[in-house]
Amino acid sequence: MSTLRAWPVSALAVWAAARAAGRCAPDDVLHTLHDYSQAHELDGLMSGDxxxxxxxxxxxxxxAVRMPSPGDAQGLPPGTPDGAEVLLIDDRxxxxxxxxxxxxxxxxxxxxxxxxxxxRVPTPLAVDRLxxxxxxxxxxxxxxxAVGEAAQLIAGLSGARASSPADLRDALAALTEARRIDLPPHEHPRVxxxxxxxxxxxxxxxxxGVGALGVSGAQTDVADHRLRRLTALTRTARTAAINTLITDYRR
Structure with a gap:
């Protein structure tokens, strides 16, 4: 079975907010969800399609969307469901x-x-502030x-350098596209x-992660630290971008 595309929760949140604001049609939301998976099941506090x-x-x-990672809970309290991304809903x-x-x-x-x-999150949260x-x-x-710093990591690849520079560029383009989030109509070029x-x-x-970074254990530890820091930055930035759109749609 093929894997689920990255960031389905964020896509649902931002398209649902756009739909509520009249910036897209309900069918646009359904089409976006279908791009992620052929079938969707709701489970937990309520079940459905x-x-x-x-x-x-x-x-x-x-x-509000949060994208916690190990060592960076993004303000989520203990007991919040584990996941790469969480949509918090103030259902009042x-x-x-x-x-x-x-x-x-x-x-x-x-x-x-x-x-x-x-x-339901066990600890009260002010979702509007998050x-x-x-x-x-x-x-x-x-x-x-960070883009420049990450590019230096590519130059340090040793285990996966059998591929040509053109193949590396193609792989990078494909992976980048797979990690993008298709957004509804908006007026925020910064997002x-x-x-x-x-x-x-x-x-x-x-x-x-495909190749070996560095040639010594110390170099590998430094590279791993840089990777974790860059990953945390991308999650924080993506969270801010998605929440910026949600807030704007809901004004």
Whole structure:
């Protein structure tokens, strides 16, 4: 079975927000979900199909995406469902403010079948604050610097250098495209730049993982540390970009 494309939770969140704002049609959201997986199942606090999934993310007070990683919980409390990305849903009526026991939505599966798990976070959260707590402008600058650093990692590949430079470029382009998030219509060029840079850095990190970085144990440890730091940066920047759009659509 083929694997699930990267970042389905973020795609659902941003397209659902665009739909609620009248920036896209319901069929556009369904088409986007179908690009990720042929079938979608909702499980956990409630069960259902893709239409029930859309209902869960509609008509709520606030939405916010988080992309935790080992050592970087992105403000999520203990007990939050484990996943590469989590959609937090303040399921109170529109206009509600302050901390609440939010819903958490995660996704796992394949290109054939995606399972969405809905649960409730045990610790009250102010979802509206989480949606706007990351400075996108600063993160874009950090990403710009990180692209050059990540490119140096590619130059340090030793185990996977049997391929030609052209093959390496093709592999990088394919991996970058697979890690991009298709976004609804919007007016935020900075968001597009951040999403593209984050996908490119993630692709380079994946390629770096194919070969041996450095020639000594100490060099490998340094490279691994750099990879983890770059991965955390791309997750933080991507989180900020997606939440910027969600907040804008929901104004």
């Amino acid at each position: 893709v239409l029930d999934l859309l209902d869960v993310v509609s008509g709520n007070a606030h939405l 009526p529109l206009g509600s403010e302050g901390p609440t026991a939010a819903l958490a939505l995660t996704a796992r599966g394949t290109a054939e079948r995606c399972r969405w798990e809905l649960s 949606s706007s707590d990351l400075p996108l402008g600063e993160l874009e600058y950090e990403l710009r610097e 597009d730049r951040v999403i593209t840079s984050a996908a490119q850095i993630d692709a380079i990190i994946d390629l770096a």
